[in-house]
Every structure is written in structure tokens, then in C-alpha cells.
Amino acid sequence: MLSPGALAADWATEQIALDSPKAESDDPDDSGEQSRTGRLTQITSRRVRAGGDFPIELQQAPTVKIDVREVQLRNTETVQAAPLPDPVELTGDRAAVATTFSASASPRELGFRAYLAHTGLLTGRQFRVVVRDRLTLAQSLLFPLLSMLMFKVVLGDAVGQATGQNSAYGTVPLVVLVGAMFGSLAVGTRLISERRTGLLTRLYVMPVHRAADISSRVNVELIRILVSTLVLTTVGMLIGWRFNQGLLPAIGVFAVALLYGAAYSTIVLTLAVSGSNLPLVPIMSLFTSLLMFFNSGFSPISAYPEIIQPLVRNQPMTCAIETMRALATGGPVAESLTKTVIWAVGIILVFAYPALRGYRRAAASRN
Structure with missing residues (x-):
């Protein structure tokens, strides 16, 4: 021919x-x-x-x-195309034909069971990536530790005299949340790097559940927040932090940190997979700094100007700090806990769908 x-x-x-x-x-x-x-x-x-x-x-x-x-x-x-040979004549076995020339592929990447299985596998992959990135891992722990010591040395006595309570009950929750936020930035920058190198595209064309990869990143971030919270609260005992209300309130402190970290991670992942090429680190660092210096853990709310006191009192970081303080020392916790849950769940609901759509676009393009 x-x-x-x-x-x-x-x-x-x-x-x-x-x-x-x-x-x-x-x-x-x-x-x-x-x-x-x-x-x-x-x-x-x-x-x-x-x-x-x-x-x-x-x-x-x-x-x-x-x-x-x-x-x-x-x-x-x-030029006519040659007819395809009969698979039965080639193999001589109808059972072999079923495996060689299947009529339709089974949707292995669909379903809730596939989602759980693939999320578990990719969570292990992301965990190994985080462990090998020792510099970022050390930074996510050292920065909150140094911040906690600095706040205690510089502002400890002043805050304690103004509130009549040990400043550690505001400083420790503050640095726990700050550590969760700065650690999420590392997750976002890693996702941007994998998008530009084409790794997201490779994962997207494989028979993997579409939501498994982004869920695995959130899972690893929650594990990191859990470990960092344990380290920071342990070190915080050296400056006066205590779990005075027993085991269940102590577990509640960790749960609040995880809920807050999950909400913030969703925002970071949404911006990381957006096609606008926004400077992720400068924008989120500025946002984190504003939250860090305008909350009840850094200074009593009464010390802020009256015009911004409602904003400081109801911003998500203050709600989480007040909840963790009440769980550790005792006191009214319903109002601050309700605000924290509303903030966290609302942020996740608002940013989860854009994160999934942005992940699909990011997997199809390196830009």
C-alpha cells in the first residue's frame, strides 16, 4: 500500500x-x-x-x-482499513477475550469507597513530602515557638495586669492558630509548584477520584496542626498554660485548632489553584498579620479603639481564641464556640467548590 x-x-x-x-x-x-x-x-x-x-x-x-x-x-x-481480527480466533479462549477486549472499563475512580481508598493513598504521599521538607516543617514549629516566647517576655505582664489572668491563656491559643495559618501557606506554595511542573496533570489523567488529591492535602495539614498544637501547648506549660477543666475540654482545644486550620487551608488551596496567578504568599501573609495583631489574644479588646472593637471581637481568630481560653480555664463557651463553628463551616462551604473547580483547571493547564 x-x-x-x-x-x-x-x-x-x-x-x-x-x-x-x-x-x-x-x-x-x-x-x-x-x-x-x-x-x-x-x-x-x-x-x-x-x-x-x-x-x-x-x-x-x-x-x-x-x-x-x-x-x-x-x-x-x-485505501480501505483492514478489518480487525476476531479476538476469539486469536486467543482461542473466550475468557481471555473478556480481559483483553472489554466492552467498557469499570469506573474504579468513582464512588465513595474509591474516594476513601485514593484519599488514604495520596495522604500517605503528601505526608512523606512534608516530612522530607525539613526546612518548612521546622519553620512551621519554630516561628510559633519564638512568637510565643516574645509575646510572653514583651507583653506578658501588661496583658496579665489588664485582664487579671495569666497572659499564657491568650498567647498559647494565638500562636497555635498562627502556626496553623503559616503552615497552610507552605501547602499552597507546594501545590503551585506541582501545578507548574505538570504533576497535577499526571494525577488528573490517572484513574484517581477527582477530590482525593485535594482532600489528602487538607488531611496532611490537619495532621501537622495536630502535632504543632501538641508541641505548642506542651511548651506553653512552661509559661503558665494549663488544661484546668479535664480531658474533654482539652480535646475541645485541639478540635477548635483543627477546625480553624481546615477553614484557613481551604482558602489557601482555593487561591493556589486559581488561574489568576495571584502572589499567594504576600497576600496571605498580610491577611495573617492583620488577624494576628487585631485579636483578643494579642491584647484585651478594651485596649483597641472603640471604632474597631466590634470588628476585633467578632473576627474568626478572636472567636477561636476565646473558645480555647474558655475550654482551658472554664467559663462561658457557648457564644464563642457558636461563632467559631459558623465562621469555619461558612468558609469551608464558600471556598470548597471553587477549590475543586480550580483544581480541575489547574490540572489541565500549567499556567
Whole structure:
């Protein structure tokens, strides 16, 4: 079977032959060597090869315009696709045919069971990535620790005298939440890097549940927040932090930190997979700094100007700090806990769907 290029050349030669008068060769040795065009002498003859004198007809050969679409049409009509062989005849086994030529692939990447299985596998992958990134892991722990010591040394006595309570009950929840927020920035920058290198695209075309990868990133972030909260509260006992209300309120402190971290991670992941190429670290660092210095853990609410006191009192970080303080020391917890849950659940509901849609676009493009 000739290729399309060979068929096109053959057809062009036939067209030239129809428009050119036939000529006979004057060399008896060249019998049978005349080209199909009549006028054009083949350069493969013995006389032409020996003398190297190409005839003038070859240099003045007429040109014919070739319609490529017509050539393609002729090629399609003349070349028929060979029928596929019968798989039963090839294998001799109908059971083997079912595995070799399946009618439809089973949707292994769909369903809740697939989601749980794939999320577990990808969570293990993300956990190994975080553990190997020792610099980022150390930074997510050292920065909150240094901040806690600095707040205690610089502002500890002033805050304690103003509130009549040990400042550690405001400082420790503050640095726990700050550590959760700064750690989420590392997750966002890692996601941007994997998008630009094409790793997200590789994961997206594999038979993996679409929500498994982004869920695994949130899971690893929750594990990191849990570990950092345990470390920070343990070190906080050196400056006066205590779990005075028993085991269940202590578990509640960790639950509040996890809920707050999950909400903040959802925001970071949404911005990381957005196609606007926003500078993630500068924007979120500024947002984190504003929350860190305008809350009840940094300074009593009464110390802020009256015009911004309602904002400071009801912002999500203050609600979480007041909840953790009440769980550790005792006191009214219903109002602050309700506000914390509303903030966290509302943020997750608002940003979860854009995060999934943005992840799909990010997997299809590296920009």
C-alpha cells in the first residue's frame, strides 16, 4: 500500500504525461527506460549517468498544480482499513477475550469507597513530602515557638495586669492558630509548584477520584496542626498554660485548632489553584498579620479603639481564641464556640467548590 505522499507523486506524474507529447529515445541502449511522462527522460539511464548531460526537456518540464484535497480524497477512497481480527480466533479462549477486549472499563475512580481508598493513598504521599521538607516543617514549629516566647517576655505582664489572668491563656491559643495559618501557606506554595511542573496533570489523567488529591492535602495539614498544637501547648506549660477543666475540654482545644486550620487551608488551596496567578504568599501573609495583631489574644479588646472593637471581637481568630481560653480555664463557651463553628463551616462551604473547580483547571493547564 502506497503512502499518501507516493500516491500524490504518482498522480502528478500521470497528469504531466497527459499534457506532454510522447517522444521516442534516440539511444538503442535506452529502450524501456523512457519515463511515463513521454518528454521527461529518466536520469537513471546509462547514457545520462555516464555523460552527466541532462536533456533540456528535463529542465523545462511543465508544472501542474496539485489539489491536495483531491489527492487526500482519492487516497481515502482507494485505501480501505483492514478489518480487525476476531479476538476469539486469536486467543482461542473466550475468557481471555473478556480481559483483553472489554466492552467498557469499570469506573474504579468513582464512588465513595474509591474516594476513601485514593484519599488514604495520596495522604500517605503528601505526608512523606512534608516530612522530607525539613526546612518548612521546622519553620512551621519554630516561628510559633519564638512568637510565643516574645509575646510572653514583651507583653506578658501588661496583658496579665489588664485582664487579671495569666497572659499564657491568650498567647498559647494565638500562636497555635498562627502556626496553623503559616503552615497552610507552605501547602499552597507546594501545590503551585506541582501545578507548574505538570504533576497535577499526571494525577488528573490517572484513574484517581477527582477530590482525593485535594482532600489528602487538607488531611496532611490537619495532621501537622495536630502535632504543632501538641508541641505548642506542651511548651506553653512552661509559661503558665494549663488544661484546668479535664480531658474533654482539652480535646475541645485541639478540635477548635483543627477546625480553624481546615477553614484557613481551604482558602489557601482555593487561591493556589486559581488561574489568576495571584502572589499567594504576600497576600496571605498580610491577611495573617492583620488577624494576628487585631485579636483578643494579642491584647484585651478594651485596649483597641472603640471604632474597631466590634470588628476585633467578632473576627474568626478572636472567636477561636476565646473558645480555647474558655475550654482551658472554664467559663462561658457557648457564644464563642457558636461563632467559631459558623465562621469555619461558612468558609469551608464558600471556598470548597471553587477549590475543586480550580483544581480541575489547574490540572489541565500549567499556567
